[in-house]
Every structure is written in structure tokens, then in C-alpha cells.
């Protein structure tokens with residue numbers, strides 16, 4: 391039996407670590423039905439110069455080998471931030487059964503693509519979504535993102551041209 395809160399809290403903790411390291415504060419974990427963590431990911435778009443390296447996609451890449459050994463496993467992806475459409479598609483194709491995220495994005499999130507039951511489907515596969523189940527953790531993530539957007543971004547320094 392999985393307890394969402396424990397894994398959501400871990401994604402927030404990892405996001406705080408990323409922020410402290412000057413990285414974008416988002417983290418994702420993939421957990422199987424026994425509660426084992428299959429993989430984890432951070433946003434590495436700036437370091438790698440690749441706009442597809444979102445935390446959720448990186449978690450899927452990290453877990454893919456283990457998931458391939460148990461293709462009928464039931465996997466939950468936990469993200470500290472609402473996934474975008476790219477990540478929603480990757481989860482659908484990647485065999486994730488449910489996604490649970492800590493904080494809703496103000497724009498660009500996958501909520502707008504869910505049906506009335508909170509499900510994203512391509513007609514063949516389905517992904518259940520649970521948005522922002524813990525308000526205290528969501529507030530913490532919004533604070534991390536405020537700090538990030540207001541603060542120094544070590545990888546993008548416009549004054550480094552002199």
C-alpha cells in the first residue's frame with residue numbers, strides 16, 4: 391500500500407536540494423505497487439541544453455530499465471510540480487498508471503487535458519491524475535519557485551559578457 395504523502399514530501403525535499411544547488415526546483419519519483427522507488431529525476435534542461443529533460447521525463451528514463459523487467463507493474467509518478475503536456479505524454483507512453491503532483495502550475499500544466507474524471511487518455515492508454523493533495527507541501531513548492539524566479543540562476547548570467 392502506497393502512502394502518497396511520504397513520496398510527495400520526498401519530491402519536495404529533493405526540489406529543495408536542487409534549489410540549494412542552483413537548479414530548477416522540481417523533482418519526480420516513480421514508485422511501484424510495493425512502494426519501491428524505481429527511479430528519480432530532476433529538471434536538467436539548462437545543464438544539458440535539451441528542452442525535453444524535465445524531471446518527469448528524467449524519472450521515466452531512470453526507471454525504464456527496472457520497469458521493463460516488470461512490464462505489467464502498476465506505477466505511480468510523483469512530481470513536485472504539475473507536469474506539462476510533454477511529460478503527460480511521456481507518462482502515458484511510458485506505462486505510468488497514476489500521476490500525483492504537489493503544486494499546481496499557474497499555466498502550462500496538464501490539468502487542461504484531463505477529462506471530468508481526472509484522466510488523460512489517448513484512447514488506448516490511461517493516466518489517472520491527482521492534483522495537489524497536500525496544501526502545506528504545495529505552499530512550500532510555490533515558495534521554492536518564487537525564490538527561483540526572483541533569485542540568481544547560476545546557468546544564465548547575462549552579465550558574463552564582459
Ligand SMILES: [Zn+2]
Nearest residue numbers: 444473474477
Ligand atoms: Zn514537463
